[in-house]
Amino acid sequence: MSAIGAHAVVLGGGMSGLMAAHVLADHFERVTVVERDGHETAAPRRGVPQGWHPHALVLKAVDLLDELLPGxxxxxxxxxxxxxxxxxxxxxxxxxxxxxxxxxxxxxxxxxxPFLEKGIRERLRARSEVTLRQGCFAVRPLAPTRGRITGVVVEKPDGGGPESLAADLVVDATGRTGRTRTWLSDLGYPLPREERVxxxxxxxxxxxxxxxxxxxxxxxxxxxxxxxxxxxxxxxxxxxxxxxxxxxxxxxxxxxxxxxxxxxxxxxxxxxxxxxxxxxxxxxxxxxxxxxPETYRRRYDKLPRFPEGLLVTGDALAALNPLYGTGMMYSAAYALILDRRLREGIDGLPRRFFKDAGRAVAGSWRFSSLSDSFLPGVGGSGLPGAGLALWYLRRLVAAAEHDAALAADFIRVASALRSPVALARPGVLLRTLRPRTTRTRLP
Known part of the structure; x- marks a missing residue:
């Protein structure tokens, strides 16, 4: 495949950044990954506090990762x-x-x-197109003309002066903080609307x-x-x-x-x-x-204007409840969307990428927000029909205690293998609403 650009820069060396870099290496002559944390260790990185907690490749994540990185x-x-x-x-x-x-x-x-990150990082290190710049962070974008980002300025935490990295594309994978919103505000662009729970x-x-x-x-x-x-x-x-x-x-x-x-x-x-x-x-x-404190979805797909040469991915785009285990799945999904859209060219890339990414995460956002909203202390999803949907969901789970097929249907949706609409299919409805003769109270 011929390169569509000379250089791409990824901000953030977590799962979403590493997966994006793998895709970019197929489309650009050089790719630089900028990561604030220094050399990796067996313990979770400082920039990934959730790294001490449970991680898994759950269902669809396995399929998407194998599509992105075969084997x-x-x-x-x-x-x-x-x-x-x-x-x-x-x-x-x-x-x-x-x-x-x-x-x-x-x-x-x-x-x-750390184990999961290391596996992908080692794949990237084997690629001559990719350079990992650990121990430095992005300061500001290079934007000499209105409407386009042409690179990024980086620094090391311990000093050494700023360094400009010219790039045809900058991908923000800096997680929940996300550099892009600050940059958009500084450059006079509107900020994305946020949906929050x-x-x-x-x-x-x-x-x-x-x-x-x-x-x-x-x-x-x-x-x-x-x-x-x-x-x-x-x-x-x-x-x-x-x-x-x-x-x-x-x-x-x-x-x-x-x-x-x-x-x-x-x-x-x-x-x-x-x-x-x-x-x-x-x-x-x-x-x-x-x-x-909150989960959120940033609607970059609804912005009227956005600069060329810049993208947002991973938790900088949307962060669902981590207990559902969908974070790495969407890192892979966004990377595959990026690959598909880059094959069509770099012009107009943000609009095309954000549109597809917004559609990809919509079902899981609705499901997790709805599932959380019934709990005391949760702010509520604000989704129409939430009360009826929650009544149905709880009845479905009660039926799934005895119905293995129904249990598998529920897990496929909870793990984003299928759309939430699958739980409203006639066969699922009948098995869910069928009168139950036994009720069991469990932990």
Whole structure:
């Protein structure tokens, strides 16, 4: 494929930035990734505080990543990532009901965030077109003429003076903070409208050591929140015989960083057999706390004007509730959209890219916002018909306690493998609304 430009710069060396850089290397002679954090370590980077918490390639993320980087799933598993059947080896509790387990052929890969980042970073380092500039950050855009960004000025945190990087395209993958909004304001452009849900979410995690098959079958336990208890628990496998133990809550509930208080919160939520394993496991880290006051979707796709030579991707574009595990999936989805749109040329790229990216995230945004909105302490999604939709969703999950096919349908939508509309198909409706003769109260 012939190059459409000499140089592209990616701001941010996280998952979205690394995936974007991989795509850009197919279209530009050179690609530079600018990352504020210095040399990577086995621990999560400073710029990724959520890196201490559970991570997985969930369903659609596996397919998209393999499309973007063929053989990546197999590489992760060979290097120590743990394959887990989504319906056969996940013990999942939603709204007080355990979803029926089955062999549904839905595969995931669980691993730590540093492990997942390292796999993609090593792929990039093997490409001669890509340069990783760690330990520096973007200061301002180069915009000598109105309507186009022609590069970016970068600096090192410890000084050394600014450096100008000329570029045909700059991609902002700097996460929730995002440089682009400040730059748009400085350059006289309108800011994107934001859709927000005040989730008031906090979670705390620590790493434990125990065998990957300590439960014989299950490799991931998820105890979700209920109306009368807006908090939950994850206990999930990762590489090298480690498990991530997480307590989370909405509204007034705050998971504790104090070890004894944290373990008391775990005991309240964990099924008895899970607690027995946790109590006997070897702690490897202290407790780390992370807070998510809001989720948001920035509507760059609705802006009347936007400069050429600049794009936004990853969490700088939209950040959904991280408990749904869709962050890396959308990093891959945005990268594939970028590849497709670059094949059509660079002129008018922002408008075409943002339009497709907005459509891609819309279904998951509605589903996660709606699912969160029923919990005490959450600001509400503002979506029309939310009350009826929540009644139906809770009834569906209750039916999925006994109906394996219905449970798989729900998980496919929750993991963005299918549109939320799939839950309104006639067959799903009939199985959801069928009178139930048994009711079971679970954790």
């Amino acid at each position: 990546m799933k197999e590489s992760y598993v060979q290097d120590g990532g743990v394959p887990v059947g989504m319906m056969s080896q996940h013990r999942l509790f939603y709204f007080g009901h355990q979803l029926r387990q089955s062999e549904a052929g839905l595969d995931t890969v669980w691993a730590s965030r 005040k989730v008031n979410l906090a979670y705390a995690s620590r790493i434990l050591r125990c065998g990957p098959d300590v439960f014989a079958n299950d490799r991931a336990i998820a105890v979700g929140p209920r109306l009368d208890r807006p908090r939950g628990l994850y206990f999930t496998v990762q590489e090298e015989g480690r498990w991530t133990l997480t307590v989370y809550g909405y509204g007034d509930f705050r998971p504790s960083a104090d070890t004894d208080e944290f373990m008391a919160q775990v005991r309240e939520l964990a099924p008895d057999d899970v607690w027995a394993v946790i109590e006997a496991a070897e702690p490897l880290t202290e407790v780390r706390v992370f807070q998510v």
